[in-house]
Amino acid sequence: MAGSGTAHLRTADDVVLRVENLVMEFPAGRHQVVHAVSDVSFDIRRGETLGIVGESGCGKSTTARAIVQLPAPTSGRVLLDPGTDREAELTALEGEGLRQVRPRLQMIFQDPISSLNPRRRVRDIVAEGLAIWEGESGDEQVRAKVDEVLEAVGIDPTVAANRRPHEFSGGQCQRISIARAAVLKPEILICDEPVSALDVSVQAQILNLLEEMKSRYGLTLVFISHDLSVVRNVSDRVTVMYLGKVCEVGNADAIYSSPAHPYTRVLLASAPEPASTVDESESAIGDEIPSPIHPPSGCRFRTRCPRATDRCATEEPVLQELAEDHFVACHFPS
Amino acid sequence: MPEPTEPTVVERPTDAVDGLDTGDFVQRRLGVGFWLAVGWVFLIVGAALLAPLLPIGDPEEIGAGPRQDGPSWAHWFGTDSNGRDIFSRTIWGARVSLMVGFVSIVLGFLVGGLVGVVSGYFRGATDRVLSFVVFVMLSFPSLVLFLLIISIVGQGLWVVSLTLSVLVVPSVARLGRAITIAFAEREFVAAARLLGATNRRVMVREILPNVLIPMAALLLLGLGLTIVAEGGLAYLNLSVAEGFSWGKMINLGASPRTLRSAPWVAFFPIGAMFLTVLSLNWAGDRLRQYFDVRELGIGSR
């Protein structure tokens, strides 16, 4: 894998977010560098949901943080509304310029408790975006907007608005986080493992809610998760990542019904109830994920890959089109 | 200090049961001791503030009673070698002791807290510079600094308070920095920045309310320390020149001869100081525990 390349980027004029050659490196002491994300590119069209799936350490959350410049990536470009008169290159902005475009891109996080300031009331938390850009949370207009968005996420404002986060369950906190993000009517909502910390019986509520919010507010979603079933359910397009690289990109149903990258196949075979398109025995690979400080040469998956050859160690595979809207970075795809 | 509010709904207590090893179920009440301690502090502060109005004798009146007379109905705490009333002096002495302690700790917390929050929030170069300054301040021999300042500027109330506060700043800054870092890494701070909040807004609205509570608990502990520090300085004749404090009273009563002939001269101011500092420490510590569990979410998932 390990795929670099930009063959999968689209030229359509309704692309709202384009990430080009994103690289994120952190110092790891003793002059070493963690290669968390290495040359990742992708784009999202308006109204689309892009799922990013991979295991811990694959760089999916780092990518999300790099898109919103918290912190800014080591190199690469992040473009909002490329090719339009609203185009903004986030990676070229800083300070006040960056702050001005921030509302267009919002995010919700994995830990519902940590996502909300324990010392503020729900009304103030949800009104914060409006308070920054429009007026304080006491204003009549702001109040009305907050009530509306709270109702949209299924929280009764008359009961909840004056309470503090610790009085709510994880699922409710996640609803409040969604309301806080949606109140500014962003173009893009990045969801970083939004249901992983929730009880099974609550997950579906939040997933359904995200779908509803998407059509109600015209959102474009980036949905990050380690759970393949969840990603398939919400996504139009899926990106599979491994050790800071993209393995496979494409239409969600195409990737799940004809997975081409060996790593995608391993993931599908490893699920508690494996996908019918792969054989369960394909999950048998080594457990040791290489260190991102010294990632393998060539294809980063080759150390665990059943199909790896000498070529994989010397030549990094580049994303290539396999079928319409289905790209894979592998020398020996299925 | 804001009155802690009782939560009306408790988030699934069984979560806590699942997380038994993580130290939930710590005692969640402030307890009787806390309120006794608070009561004592209020009593002392109230008496000190209202000293001119209280029906007690003039603390400076020489010969108000016999010299070195033990506790009696006329003089509850006895008299010192000048025949001054120790009860009255203990109450009046609280004024200087508490004043110096309070002013220095509050100033120290304001400056140190600001430095801590700023360096904990911004990290990077700002943090490195500020941390270095704090480090130098911590390493400087404090008594030498004290002597230096006093020999140059004199022993006024404000000079002593300010100097003590300078000594408080570095420790507070370190604490403030640590607490700030713990909160600055939480997602709600990232969320606020994504909404477009300026750094100042994030610090004031998101970080500060969270940092204040644990800091306030530590302020009580710190107040105990500065009161003791003032006492120590007074004992060395380095404290406020004008008037008198508990420390100066202890100094007067602590010569071996007086201790033998009239132990009450030193005992009562020592007792007052001890109880006050004990109360502050107790209350501060209980508050810290109380909020650790409830608000910092330490130990929760």
Next chain:
Amino acid sequence: MAGPLLRVQDLRVGFRTEQGKVRAVDGVSFDLEEGQTIGIVGESGSGKSVTAKALMNLLPSYAQIQGAAHFDGRDVFAMAANREKHFWGVEMTMVFQDPMTSLNPVKKVGEQIAESLRVHLKKGRREALVEAGDLLEQVGIPEPGKRLSQYPHELSGGMRQRVVIAMALACSPRLLIADEPTTALDVTVQKHILDLLDDLRRARGMAMILITHDLGVVRGRADEVMVMYAGHTMEEAPTDTLFAEMRHPYTEALLETIPRIDTPSHTRLVPIPGRPPEVIDVLEGCPFAPRCRYSVTECLTDRPGLTSHGAGHLCACHAPAGTQVGKEARAGNEAAGTTAAGLDMEQFARRVPIADLNRPGGEG
């Protein structure tokens, strides 16, 4: 001694808190035969972990434990009271969710495994270390000799969990309790660990309690499954029976609410509305009734007892799914548009793909 290896009868665990008594486990009974696996499935707060901790004598002293548990005829709670030293960690052991809670970060892996051999089985240092190496090999750790002298932080998450399993197996337990053993691990490693546990159990004729929030995990791995909710047993059955003839509406809802890897994108999920109850006071009626599609008035007032639905199949429900009563109850609720507990039935609409309104136009 005939009879099951472990017999738990009417186990109740309570905790006194400021808000009242938390009934974390409220009347749980089950038998576990030698060499068998029982899966306990439930969400956080269901009481599954507290049940395990009660059996492992790991609950704090203020927990109020009632009921009985017998291991091979011996009273578990009496052994706890007598401070029996060589039972837990020897005959009954446990593997936790996070391997680092069981590992001492400043001690070498080999020493940690050898320790229980030395303490419980009085083996010598050298002998214990050799055996520790064997154990590491058994749990599938490559180069066991080298690993013995490594520290936990030098190992990956999956390797750490393997070490923890090796520690749990050191004294050849007859019962292993695995509490969410793979939840903290990566997807590709989870399956390996579960398969390893299964293989080891088979090879050693050991019994196992597999605790998980995921019905998919117990499928094909447990002989029997017990589904818990709010401290109660909702349904218990041989695994195949459970998946073939699910009776409890909660079990059914749990299975339906999970997105499936094989269903197309944007398939609307059947939600379970509301959230798990706070188990503070005695519940009147069924704890799941407020979230249940089948609930009838009876469910709100009478707590259903476990009734038999075939060989070894128990279910605590007044209107079990798949039965005539259940079908009528649900049809009644659908006709009325609301359940006895006031749930709007419309949200349970069958899985249908959400209209294509979200999708972008044809591919460019």
